[in-house]
Amino acid sequence: MEGYSASTSQAPHPFLSQPRLYIAGLAPDVTDADLARAFEACVPLRPQIRLDQTTNQKHGEIDFKFLASAEKALATLQGRNLQPPSPYCLIRLSPFSPDQNQSLPPARAQLRLIKQLPPDVSDAYLFDLFRSYGPIASISARSTFGDDIGVVEYWEEDDAKTAELELQYADIGGVNITIQAYQPRKATGIHRTDLNVQAAPFIPSGAPLNYSPVPQSPGVLYPNQVTIFFLGPGQQVQYAPAGYPSHSGLVDPCNLFCKNLDLSIDSNDLFNFFRTFGQIVSARVMRGDNGQSRGFGFVSYQQPEQASAALNAMNGKQVRGKTIQVRFHEPKQLRQEKLAQRFSDTPGAARRNSGPSSPAISDGGEHAINSDRPRRSSGSYYNAALTGSLNMSWNVDDLQSLSPVLRNDILKGEIRRQAEALQSVPMIHLDAVVDKLAGSPLSEIVQALHEREVFEVQVKSAIESVEKEKATQIPGDPVVGLSALTLSSPQPSVHGTPSSALSSIGSAASPKPEKERLVSAVSGLGIDSESTSSIVELLLTLPKKERALCLFNQEHLRSKVSEAQAVLQADDEPPSSNQSAPPAAGRPTPSPIDDSLKASSAPAVPSVANSFEASADATSKPAASQGTTPPPYTLKSLAALPAKEIVRLANSQEIRGLPLPKADPLVMRSTDDFVDSLLNKPVPQQKQQLGEKLFKVVRAFGVKGAPKLTVTLLDTEDLRALSHLMNSYPTVLKEKVILLGGIPKV
Incomplete structure (x- = not known):
């Protein structure tokens, strides 16, 4: 520190005796230029910053030429944020070295509000003005009290009173300021004596320095020691x-x-x-x-x-x-x-x-x-992760801090994206595999997402587990079904009651217990085990109330079982001549917007008879194709179809096993509303407004020539169908982009 001096004619600072401050907790990418920008009002200075490999944070010392500059930095920058373009982090300053293991005590003076401040007044200007009356703990020209209200906090109350008296109605920039002591507002009906607000303050662990921030007013939007009831990470009051x-x-x-x-x-x-x-x-x-x-x-x-x-x-x-x-x-x-x-x-x-x-x-x-x-x-986080456009670090700490819903969406989207990239997961098991992997411990999930070999092993294990569960899903022996029901009964939680566990057993909202109860009930009517499985599958297509009546009333159950047997017998008859033909391979010239693709055009609740017939088709067709016939559609074969045909297949009740996620009805309806808003506009304007959204999605796929590919899609596809692909089926849209010539960027 040779060549540096400290001289002042003012009252000395109670804790700062040399022009040096210790700084800690800086982000590893903070540079000396960032510090020079933040400490601009306190120059000249000389930072000596080092990176701590154990905490991955920078810390060190800042030497100032004048002691007054060090005081100004401590009062105006402690606990504040580095401003853009600097990396985000807090400025943690202390006059004590880490070896002293000492922290700044709270100031003994009451906070003062400085009102009617001009908008161009800076923190440094206020410090120079108020420092003449005593050492300052903290000062700021802006606070949440108002755009023209600043705050100042002296170390001693006598100094604060003197400054209030001497600077009352002082002229600053042609405006007379007023100063008054801050009186904390009391919440109505709450007695402070009932609240334990004297708990020890929370100090983040791992920082090289042991010190607490300089206490400030509740109105200052910086780290402070206000009356916070729960102090620590998370929600506070x-x-x-x-x-x-x-x-x-x-x-x-x-x-x-x-x-x-x-x-x-x-x-x-x-x-x-x-x-x-x-x-x-x-x-x-x-x-x-x-x-x-x-x-x-x-x-x-x-x-x-x-x-x-x-x-x-x-x-x-x-x-x-x-x-x-x-x-x-x-x-x-x-x-x-x-x-x-x-x-x-x-x-x-x-x-x-x-x-x-x-x-x-x-x-x-x-x-x-x-x-x-x-x-x-x-669904926005899920879709962002599924398309690979979610820009975030995949580590345990960041994911653990997210809310359960947000974390679940992100993990399922990323797991599905990587699982589809393996091309080894049967599409019929993909959803179950994703759910099983997403239920693993977070540390295992993160490791698998970073290491492809580990991910492949976990996927293989999940596939085997899912196939095993599928094979034993409907037991033939009714006694086994009842035993499984008893063993799988959920246990009451710590905060729950036994009645909650009992009610969950009898509830029809849990699919597995309900299916087993139907198996037991149908078997009790003397139905052979081979027919029981098909009949139960048909019964599960009934509305919830009908299923509950089947379990409650045996006569109602007999009636529905008879109807189901009739459907199964009719299934052996040859198909009618009006059966729909498979889709043509050619690509028709699309109209700009097809209203027939609206989500609202599909029936919301099918009738009982239709449900039985649809179930019969669904159960018989897979049985007939269990030989060497491959699945009807893959992601690539779907992408080769027009967007209108893809949406039709996705909404069809007859086509099952498509490699597409289940669309959110709310998202579908929102998409239709958006397309409906374009109907009265010229076709070029329709394409322009949709193209603005579509281009962002195509660009997020990471392919070259995104603008040209976007124009091609708009010119060759139905706009409503294209909108549904963009919002509800991004995986097949990405495959379609690749088929159009989109080359992934290296």
């Missing part, structure tokens, strides 16, 4: 700052509410927009019953600092032509007695991953609002 629009007086500093979203933004887009600011637990765009976006969503972060950084950067930003609004999520239905009980009895409880929308203030299902409501997946 804190008092809303004064003037913040919160009806309950509380906010969740980890969850963000985002509104005024463009209707084309899905959950995956929302995730990608906000992922640069930290570890996301969940990101979800809310949708109505018709699958249409409602224009708002939620983003949940692992740490409050990350949510604050995202709020500062994204609030008021233009995204796809609309100015989005971001604010902290406000818990609206938290009862006072639960607050007092939870916060006094379990002060250090860590957060569990919240659901996709993160609307409930909860640590577990027993406290969640509408906790029995199943989470619904939007």
Whole structure:
């Protein structure tokens, strides 16, 4: 430090005695240029940063030429974020070396609000103005109290009072500022004495330094020691700052509410927009019953600092032509007695991953609002993973931090994509294999996704397991069926009751127990074991109420069994002359939009007789083709057909075993709504609007010549069918693109 000096005529800093600060927790890709940009108001300085191989984080020292510059950096930059284009990370500063194992204590002065500040005032300017009256712990020209309200926190209350008196109505940029002491807002009806807010603060482990952030106001969107009831990773509750629009007086500093979203933004887009600011637990765009976006969503972060950084950067930003609004999520239905009980009895409880929308203030299902409501997946993450366009790191920590619904979508999409690439999984077993692999321990899944040999072994094992389960799915002996039912009865959970287990046994919502009960009931009528299997398959096609009546009323069961036997006997007759012919191999010239492909045009609920007939066809045709005849369609043969024919086959009740995922009805309906909105427009404009969406999908496939391929698809395919391929069947669309000449990029 030769040549550096420290001189000041002001009151000395209580903890900083030399022009050196210690910095820790930096991202490994942070450079000296990034630090110089952040510390621009504190130059000249000399950073000495090193990478810790054990934590993969950078730390070191920053030497300043003047002690005042070091003070300014500590007061204005501690706990703040590096701003773009620098990598996202927090600036952790301390006057104490790691060897001292010492942290900064909280300031003893009350926070002061600085009002009516001009918009061009900087943190450094305010520091120079207020430092004359005493050493400063923290100062900021911007806060959530308002666009023109800053905050300052002195180490000593006497210094704060002096500054408030001397600078009251001072002229800054032609505006007279006002200063007042901050009075924390009390939440209505909540007694602070009932809350254990004196718990030890959470300090992230693994950092080279042991220190706590400088305490700041609840209104400052940076790491602080505000009154947070649950401190640690995950959902937390804190008092809303004064003037913040919160009806309950509380906010969740980890969850963000985002509104005024463009209707084309899905959950995956929302995730990608906000992922640069930290570890996301969940990101979800809310949708109505018709699958249409409602224009708002939620983003949940692992740490409050990350949510604050995202709020500062994204609030008021233009995204796809609309100015989005971001604010902290406000818990609206938290009862006072639960607050007092939870916060006094379990002060250090860590957060569990919240659901996709993160609307409930909860640590577990027993406290969640509408906790029995199943989470619904939007499918956008699944489709992104399935097409290989999901840009994320596949490691255990990142996946573990995601919500269960989001993680399940991502894993199933990626597993299916890699399983299809192997071309060794029978399409009839693909869904079951994906489900089985997705149910493995997360560490095994991640290892398999990174190592192809391990993945092939797991896929082979899953195929064998699925085939074994298929072979023993319907036992011929009714006694065995009843035994299996008894052994497979679910056990009550820790939080459940025995009655919940009993009700699950008798419920018709669980397919396997219901099938076994039908097998037992049909066998009890004296039906031979060979016919029992076919009859039960037909009975399972009945509506839920009819199946329940079969198990409840034996006479009703006899009636339905007789009808099923009649269908099976009629199945031996030769096919009628009006049976549909196989699709032609030629490609007809498509019309721009075919209304016959609407999802709503298919019957929603078939009649009982039709269900029996369809089941008879479905059960007899595979039996007739169990010889050397290969499956009727592969992914490549499907891709060679026109898009209209592919959609027709996918929606057909007669064609089974197609290598296509089951389409989400909400997505299908949303696609039809989009295409319907194009009907009154000229054909070129129809192609242009669809082409904007299609091009992004084709480009995500990673093939060369995406623009030309997009134009070819628009000119040769029916637009409605093409839209359904894009949104519901991306795998066959990718194969079609390759058949058109799309060469994967190396």
